[in-house]
Amino acid sequence: MLIEADHPWLRYSGRIDDTDPKAPVFVFPCTSVRIRFTGKQLKACVQNAGAYWDHYLGCVLDGVQTAYRLPQEGRAVLELLQGKELATDEGVHEALLFKRQDACHEVAFMGFELAADGQILELEEAPARRIEVYGDSVSAGEVSEAVGFAGKEDPPHNGEYSNSWYSYAWMTARKLGAQIHDIAQGGIALMDHTGWFCDPHFIGMESVWDKVHYNPQIGKATKWNFANYTPDVVIVALGQNDSHPFDYMKQDAEGEQAERWRRHYQAFLMKIRGTYSDAQIVCCTTLLEHDSSWDASIERVCRELADERVTHYTFRRNGKATPGHLRIPEAEEMAEELAAYIESLPVRAWEI
Numbered sequence: 001m002l003i004e005a006d007h008p009w010l011r012y013s014g015r016i017d018d019t020d021p022k023a024p025v026f027v028f029p030c031t032s033v034r035i036r037f038t039g040k041q042l043k044a045c046v047q048n049a050g051a052y053w054d055h056y057l058g059c060v061l062d063g064v065q066t067a068y069r070l071p072q073e074g075r076a077v078l079e080l081l082q083g084k085e086l087a088t089d090e091g092v093h094e095a096l097l098f099k100r101q102d103a104c105h106e107v108a109f110m111g112f113e114l115a116a117d118g119q120i121l122e123l124e125e126a127p128a129r130r131i132e133v134y135g136d137s138v139s140a141g142e143v144s145e146a147v148g149f150a151g152k153e154d155p156p157h158n159g160e161y162s163n164s165w166y167s168y169a170w171m172t173a174r175k176l177g178a179q180i181h182d183i184a185q186g187g188i189a190l191m192d193h194t195g196w197f198c199d200p201h202f203i204g205m206e207s208v209w210d211k212v213h214y215n216p217q218i219g220k221a222t223k224w225n226f227a228n229y230t231p232d233v234v235i236v237a238l239g240q241n242d243s244h245p246f247d248y249m250k251q252d253a254e255g256e257q258a259e260r261w262r263r264h265y266q267a268f269l270m271k272i273r274g275t276y277s278d279a280q281i282v283c284c285t286t287l288l289e290h291d292s293s294w295d296a297s298i299e300r301v302c303r304e305l306a307d308e309r310v311t312h313y314t315f316r317r318n319g320k321a322t323p324g325h326l327r328i329p330e331a332e333e334m335a336e337e338l339a340a341y342i343e344s345l346p347v348r349a350w351e352i
Contacts (some may be wrong), residue, residue, distance in 0.1 A: 001119075003035065003112040009122050010035055010112075014099070015181050015224055017212045023047070023108040027212060029140040029164035030173075030182035032098035033109055039118025042081035044097050045110040049073060051217035053159030055105040060096045065165065067100065070107065077113075092121060100163045102140045102185045103215040129178035129350060130230065131342075133169040134209055134272075135237035136195075137186035138286040141167030143325040150327040166328045168286070169235070171335035176342060181229055183209060187241055191264050195241035205238055206268060226275055232349040233280045233342055234272055238265075239294040240285055250291040258297065266301045269310060280347045281310045287321035287334055295319065313341050 003010070006021040014031025018024045026032075035042070048055055048070040055070040059080050068078045080095055099107065114120065133139050143154050144166040155161075164170055164182060173180035183205075189195025191204040198216065208214045213222045243249065248257035272281055283298050295314060302312040315337050321330055 001114040001116060003037075003114060003120050005033075005109055005111045007111075007120065009120050011123050011126060013126070013179055013181075015183065015212055015229070017222065023110050025106055025108045025213075026099045027103055027106050027214075028182055029099055029102050029167065029184055030170050030180050032096050034094070034096045034123060035112055036092065036094045036121040036123050037112075037114055037118055038092055038121065039115035040081065041113070041115035041118060042093070042095055043113040044078040044080055045075070045113065046070065046078065047075045047108040047110065048105055049107070049218050050105040051103070051215055053101070053104045055107070055159060056100050056162075057107065058098045058100045058163060058165055060098075060165070062093050062095075067160075067163070070105070094123075098165065100141070100165070101159060102137070102142070103218065104159060104186070106213070106215075106218055127177050127179050129176055129232060130180075131173055131176065131178045131233045131235065132181045132229070132231035133184060133235045133237065134205055135169065135182075135184040135235070135286075136188050136241055137184070138240070138288055138326050138331075139167055139169045139182060139184035139235075139237050140164055140186055141170070141331070142186050144328055144331055146325075147327045147329070149324055150329055151322045152324050154324040166331055168326065168331040168334040168338065169237075171331055172235075172338045172342070175335055175339035178233075181231065185214075188238075189242040189244070190238045190261065190268060191242070194244060196244055197241075206264065209268070209271070230276060231279055232347050233282060233345075234276060235338070236269065236272070236281060236283045237286060239298060240288055240290050242294065243290065247291060249293040249297060253293045253297065258293075262297050262301050265298065266305060269301070269305060273307065273310070278348050279309070280342075280345050281307075282338075282342065282345075283310065283312045284315070284338070285319060287315055287317050287319070287326055287330055289321075289323050290319045292319060311345065313338065
């Protein structure tokens with residue numbers, strides 16, 4: 001039985017290009033589709049478009065997570081549940097198919113296939129709480145599954161260790177019982193012409209934050225309709241990749257380049273405030289090693305804004321925990337702190 005992508009009982013989450021409702025395109029990490037069903041078969045029909053690295057989708061089926069490698073380009077049918085040996089029983093199952101990685105690839109979802117006697121069932125309502133994250137590779141969960149390298153530099157990899165499920169961003173959302181839009185891209189800085197994303201042109205979050213498609217290696221940039229999702233809490237986790245190609249903040253935190261960054265950072269926060277007038281905005285960096293002058297600049301901007309709903313949080317091991325990406329335990333540490341901090345804030349929508 002084919003369950004087309006526009007079936008009303010499927011639940012989507014994330015900033016998705018739904019121009020074609022029969023083939024919505026997943027771009028950002030943590031983007032997902034959920035199904036509840038009966039029967040002993042579940043397949044997913046997808047079409048991948050790649051830019052770099054190997055590409056994988058994740059699936060949590062009845063609480064068990066599996067990764068599925070995609071072709072670099074073209075269609076694939078993923079067998080998520082097939083045959084009696086993989087089924088716990090003939091009862092009700094629930095599956096979450098999700099994007100593990102950032103815009104190193106985009107994937108169109110064309111629907112699920114159930115067994116001939118299978119049925120799709122209606123899901124419970126989505127969580128009322130909503131968060132949104134603007135961040136880089138750490139927010140995307142890049143290299144998070146390389147758990148043997150906790151506190152160390154990254155091992156050689158080609159995308160296989162990246163998993164947004166284990167990003168601090170999605171962990172925080174789960175701890176808060178919230179939906180998430182994770183606007184995170186590996187290597188991205190705040191401003192264009194800095195950072196690592198889209199070398200040698202270097203595209204910054206200022207050019208990405210309001211987009212659905214944004215990687216020119218895959219296709220034309222398109223705008224996001226902000227009416228589709230309004231978060232209660234926005235996490236801004238930028239300031240890590242901004243030191244490339246030159247760490248001007250560390251060199252001279254009062255210099256012209258440093259001051260320019262603070263102006264742009266403040267303008268970015270004001271854009272978010274203008275878009276989400278009631279949201280609580282939490283500014284931070286991460287546990288990944290970086291110079292503390294970036295955090296001091298963020299603190300200064302937040303103070304100067306004098307907006308009680310724009311705050312800055314510094315983690316216990318902020319900028320000191322690891323020279324490599326956050327592994328699962330380190331992301332868990334960060335999520336524990338961040339979720340507790342957010343719960344302490346007067347989030348207007350959550351006080352009702």
